[in-house]
Amino acid sequence: MASQPVRQSETPVVPPSADDLTESGGVLPAWRFRLAVLLHDRAVYRLAAALLRDAREAEDVTQEAFLSYWQHGVSVERPREWLLRVARNAALGRLRKSGRFVTHAPDEMPEVSDGRDPEWHYEQHELAGELRKLVDTLPEPQRSLLVMFDVQGLDGATCARVLGLNTNQVKVYLHRARRRLREQLEGAS
């Protein structure tokens, strides 16, 4: 299930302590920070790991994102989108620094029932491996979008907010990214 962002204006789910009430001036209450960790840590880590392909770096980026949220998150209304955006920027920054960054691109199911044989599953596994490599060659924001929408299962509106796109752009970039993968696979075979 997709978790809902905690909004400042909503009644807190966890009752604030007396300390929280007195600290409400400019510091993020600890209970709100912890709730964000419990609700969004996996999504943030997975995005970082999918972009960086390195568990250690993904862990660092996740910690940076949450530390930043703790320090600057008091006025953040949508913690999930905010954290994903910060983690993505940090991951792309690391890729850029290490020369692994893919530049921005110039603009240039039907359901099948499962009674499949092991060969089919093997082929799917192979295809997934091939796709992982090809996803890394996609330009931004296609790559982040594909990871968030297709792999992580985030909805289009959330992806749009994280990437600063509108929903039409999300659709266009998504189809463009998938087409590119398909054509590359066709070219390889």
Place this chain on the structure above:
Amino acid sequence: MTDRDLSEEWARSQLEAWADGSLPGESRERMAAALAADPKLRAAAERAVAVQRALRASAPARMPAGLRRRLLAIPAGSSNVWRGLALPVAASVAAAVAAAVWLRPEPPPQEDPRVAAVAQDLELAMRYLQQSARITENEVTNALGSGLRDAVDATRAAVGQETDETGG
């Protein structure tokens, strides 16, 4: 460029939308006709579906053990981070130290173990809610299924009885 070329180009450009079901009705019919007529296009369409299926099926990375604990500890440890940043500044410019101290945010509120416990309880409760929603969905489906079966059986029996009575 012939009409046929244009039509083929259109169909190729719509394969991803067709594969994820977002192609609107009329275009979908046009695509179905194009697919029926062109085996190469059909192969490309199957590839498009396979790509989407493989992307969705790819297992997301598992979060390392202990990361959540470290994240939850950030509020308790962040005051050290600020201190670490403030010390070099203090060594170089005394005035900057004063400014840094003045600008430093209030120390975070003392960690209340009850809050952490409540947050964990909340997460557990959400899991139970999801589980019970699934169970309820199954129960409703089963109940509807058996109700429908009973209704069909009763109708069948009534029709059979009526047929016997009328001799038909």
